Amino acid sequence: MRVALYVTCLVDQVWPSVGEAAVRVLRSAGCEVDFDPRATCCGQPAYNTGYHDQARPQARQWIESFEHSGAEWAVLPSGSCAAMVHHYPRLFERGDPWRGRAEAFAERAKELCGFLVDVLGVDDLGARCPARVTWHDACHGLRELGLRDEPRRLLGKVADLELIEMEGADQCCGFGGTFSVKYPELSTAIVDRKCESVAATDADYVVSGDVSCLMQIEGRLRRIGSTTRAVHVAEVLAGMVPARQQETSA
Amino acid sequence: MSRAARETILGAIRKRLREARLGEGLPEDRDAVGPAPRHRLLDADAEQLLTAFRARIEPLGVLVHEVGGLDEALELVRARLRDAGARTVACSDAAALSDLLSRELEAGFQAVDPGDSEALFGADAGVCCAQAGIAETGSLVLDADRERHRLVSLIPPLHIALLHRDRVVPDLATALRDALTEGRAPTALTLITGPSRTADIELKLVVGVHGPKALEIVVHGD
Amino acid sequence: MSGSQLPVERFDANARDALGDPVLRGALRRATDLFGERRRAAIDDVGADDFEALRDHARAIKDATLAHLDVHLERFVAQAEARGAKVHWARTGDEACELLAGLCAGAGAKTVVKSKSMTTEEIELGAALEAHGLRSIETDLGEWIIQQAGEVPSHIIVPAIHKTKAQIAALFADKLGTDPEADEKALTAAARDVLRREFAAAEVGISGVNFAVAETGSILILENEGNARFTTSLPKVHIAVMGIEKVVPRFEDLAVFLKLLPRSGTGQHLTSYQSILTGPKQDPSADGPEELHIVVLDNGRSRFLDQAVTRASLACIRCGACLNACPVYQQVGGHAYGSVYPGPIGAVITPQLVGVGKASQLPYASSLCGACREVCPVRIDIPALLLHLRQEVTEGHEPSGSPFGAQRRPAKRGERLGFRLWSFGVRGRLRYEWGSALARFGQRLVVRGGYVGKVGALLSRLAPPLGAWTGTRDLRGLAPRSFRARWRQELRHQELRRQGLTPSGGER
Ligand code: SF4
Numbered sequence: 001m002r003v004a005l006y007v008t009c010l011v012d013q014v015w016p017s018v019g020e021a022a023v024r025v026l027r028s029a030g031c032e033v034d035f036d037p038r039a040t041c042c043g044q045p046a047y048n049t050g051y052h053d054q055a056r057p058q059a060r061q062w063i064e065s066f067e068h069s070g071a072e073w074a075v076l077p078s079g080s081c082a083a084m085v086h087h088y089p090r091l092f093e094r095g096d097p098w099r100g101r102a103e104a105f106a107e108r109a110k111e112l113c114g115f116l117v118d119v120l121g122v123d124d125l126g127a128r129c130p131a132r133v134t135w136h137d138a139c140h141g142l143r144e145l146g147l148r149d150e151p152r153r154l155l156g157k158v159a160d161l162e163l164i165e166m167e168g169a170d171q172c173c174g175f176g177g178t179f180s181v182k183y184p185e186l187s188t189a190i191v192d193r194k195c196e197s198v199a200a201t202d203a204d205y206v207v208s209g210d211v212s213c214l215m216q217i218e219g220r221l222r223r224i225g226s227t228t229r230a231v232h233v234a235e236v237l238a239g240m241v242p243a244r245q246q247e248t249s250a
Numbered sequence: 251m252s253r254a255a256r257e258t259i260l261g262a263i264r265k266r267l268r269e270a271r272l273g274e275g276l277p278e279d280r281d282a283v284g285p286a287p288r289h290r291l292l293d294a295d296a297e298q299l300l301t302a303f304r305a306r307i308e309p310l311g312v313l314v315h316e317v318g319g320l321d322e323a324l325e326l327v328r329a330r331l332r333d334a335g336a337r338t339v340a341c342s343d344a345a346a347l348s349d350l351l352s353r354e355l356e357a358g359f360q361a362v363d364p365g366d367s368e369a370l371f372g373a374d375a376g377v378c379c380a381q382a383g384i385a386e387t388g389s390l391v392l393d394a395d396r397e398r399h400r401l402v403s404l405i406p407p408l409h410i411a412l413l414h415r416d417r418v419v420p421d422l423a424t425a426l427r428d429a430l431t432e433g434r435a436p437t438a439l440t441l442i443t444g445p446s447r448t449a450d451i452e453l454k455l456v457v458g459v460h461g462p463k464a465l466e467i468v469v470h471g472d
Numbered sequence: 473m474s475g476s477q478l479p480v481e482r483f484d485a486n487a488r489d490a491l492g493d494p495v496l497r498g499a500l501r502r503a504t505d506l507f508g509e510r511r512r513a514a515i516d517d518v519g520a521d522d523f524e525a526l527r528d529h530a531r532a533i534k535d536a537t538l539a540h541l542d543v544h545l546e547r548f549v550a551q552a553e554a555r556g557a558k559v560h561w562a563r564t565g566d567e568a569c570e571l572l573a574g575l576c577a578g579a580g581a582k583t584v585v586k587s588k589s590m591t592t593e594e595i596e597l598g599a600a601l602e603a604h605g606l607r608s609i610e611t612d613l614g615e616w617i618i619q620q621a622g623e624v625p626s627h628i629i630v631p632a633i634h635k636t637k638a639q640i641a642a643l644f645a646d647k648l649g650t651d652p653e654a655d656e657k658a659l660t661a662a663a664r665d666v667l668r669r670e671f672a673a674a675e676v677g678i679s680g681v682n683f684a685v686a687e688t689g690s691i692l693i694l695e696n697e698g699n700a701r702f703t704t705s706l707p708k709v710h711i712a713v714m715g716i717e718k719v720v721p722r723f724e725d726l727a728v729f730l731k732l733l734p735r736s737g738t739g740q741h742l743t744s745y746q747s748i749l750t751g752p753k754q755d756p757s758a759d760g761p762e763e764l765h766i767v768v769l770d771n772g773r774s775r776f777l778d779q780a781v782t783r784a785s786l787a788c789i790r791c792g793a794c795l796n797a798c799p800v801y802q803q804v805g806g807h808a809y810g811s812v813y814p815g816p817i818g819a820v821i822t823p824q825l826v827g828v829g830k831a832s833q834l835p836y837a838s839s840l841c842g843a844c845r846e847v848c849p850v851r852i853d854i855p856a857l858l859l860h861l862r863q864e865v866t867e868g869h870e871p872s873g874s875p876f877g878a879q880r881r882p883a884k885r886g887e888r889l890g891f892r893l894w895s896f897g898v899r900g901r902l903r904y905e906w907g908s909a910l911a912r913f914g915q916r917l918v919v920r921g922g923y924v925g926k927v928g929a930l931l932s933r934l935a936p937p938l939g940a941w942t943g944t945r946d947l948r949g950l951a952p953r954s955f956r957a958r959w960r961q962e963l964r965h966q967e968l969r970r971q972g973l974t975p976s977g978g979e980r
Binding site for chain 3: 253255259262263264266267269270273276279282284286306364365367368371386387388398400401421422423425426429430433435436437443445446449450451453456458459460
């Protein structure tokens, strides 16, 4: 099956190992992966801040990219960017031909975990990760795309991985895009609660499906001196996450 | 002023709805909405209804007594009043309760007129009949057009209500439907589910803030 | 006596102050956690599937009613009048206050008892009545505490959620002379005594309305304490104030909303009391008021009707569930919103009521996590409303027909410019790649070991959005090599090799 991978701009620039992991995971699930460098950012920062005129060109950029790709599915290692694609039709008026194209794209756009489990019917990717991990439900993946069981099923099949549910796994991390810098104290107060829950699990890693949440959680964990590290679920599924003992001894 | 306001408000509503209709369109009217989901208790028998009723109301600290006929019920009410140390008792004008206090009076208790609000503030207990019970929520239904119990059930600190066992209906919708007479609602229909309570101070439950501190229900009928 | 709201324009500053108050935050956390747990328990108890079906049904009723609101409202009024109620209409809060003051004067009132009502808070009725020389007494315990303290409510269900028992005990000791160490039982008993005297003396009772029924002309008021029953049955005159959106078509529809509201708000299967009132008493020997007045208030609500997204905000049944579920509300409480309507629903209603320009911060007072939508019993898509209002903020629109045109604040120049630049940078591949290369070069000033840590944070303060992040959080810097670079150099070729092709020079 041919899939077009949209790694999202944050993965591309800040956390490229997630994109690499997504490529590996998709290939091991039997997909032929394509990546179009013309697609940059999905437009979410502008859309969520109320700048629809600046978000619209990005929607067109991605729609065109997918139309040219000839792929069956668009796969994104990010719940919020996948949710953004699902919002694309709202950027175009009724009767605008772009609206229909946006709807067609939205139907074919899947978040990585949802794609693996719900479309491919795969949950065991043969990965190994000898560590204690806890899962953070990124809000958009959970509440806009309904992904609750999919990532847990995937993690459940990872060899030697111990999954410890934190309290309030489905509570927001306080990132919220520009919210995190418009109201930094508030955003920090919210992530502090998340960090508390993470700490209570004594996990080596906090795992999530969205790099934006991970940057927020990681940023705060590091600042308060926690040793728990943040990793993306794709990295776990690709077997790219080392056991913590190895890392600390290295 | 109010007339003009009425026209302005209704005019504004109509104008906005017209715009909406031209734009994205509007849903059909209420009649197009199907029936409410059916409550599972609609298939229960009288005994199951009473069990469900008790299961909902007892955890709220309400005492439910089951007795046989009306005489037995009145006897129990008197005993409960005595146990509670009630000296002044207000009783609604329900026919079923007409004998309740005559004997209490002999025992030296004072009766309070159910309509005398000033005296009600000094009453120790209020007794009335409930027109129905609701199994789904454990509620009592009081219809003020059938009986004078609006204040009797509110002001004294102890409220005792008689409920006939055949009058427990499955759910809220049934109770509301039953309360209408040819489409007319009673002047005051009061649903009572437990004692008066508040959690306004640190969310700690306190009963008896304005209304009764205690509610007891005497279920009767053979 | 009644307090005033914090400035709605300054959510940021209000929120910062709230975050600095550990007592408040402790109280909020306990309260919102508890309500969340109770809500879940109540829903589990009735079965999640049944509850979901009820939610759909309730929303369908609301949508269908709002789509023909004029018809249902007129029917309600006709039925209420047929039963002897006097109905009055008020376009604005001021008009409503004048009307109510006039009605109280007509009843010869000196003392007015009020039961909790968000609508009367919205129009600041208490202050208006006091200005007319009336004593206006809040009778819900929480509201009464707030009134004694000269504050405003911070939650739509539990007005004094932000106050601790110790604070309340001190307040009562000061006002009533009670023991400063009194517990909640003693405090409640003290309030009961005082308020019973007020109930007995009051000539007029003023309540809100939770639902109004078109079929029968009835109004329904929900409560736990019994103060609304006193307010609506003891004084000679009862005045009920309702927004135009409160109407439901049928008497039986009440059942649907009664099953949803308390379970969502406080996790109760039903509140202690529902008073369903139709007209004043007809029989002189019956209990209840001799006169019933119903004030129907617009105050900007009709403006919400023309678009589906804003119309949805009129479906709200004021249960408070979205407040309890909101991570922002959980941290800062209600006062920070500077409005009687706090939390997620406040963040969408307030700007529509007072002007998007004036309340321009509120639509941004959310991380868009969607917890509010998840718990809302009538499934209001609050995040969609927030996004809609954010667009109105950036584009400088006020809702059509609103009186706020002149209040419009100038567009946020810096942010707008920032997004234009950003847009330029991401619209084309080459600009994007060069832009990120430039950023990669620039970040060397502040990134150490892959992150902007505490040291880099100092310098980051020069670039405000960056500094806002790094003040409290480390920031992962741009990776030395982007994904696209890795794709070009290795990953893509692996794919081609897999397919048995050799890499060609050209790239797509
Ligand atoms: S928006 Fe929904 S959850 Fe919030 S108060 Fe209104 S009905 Fe309740």
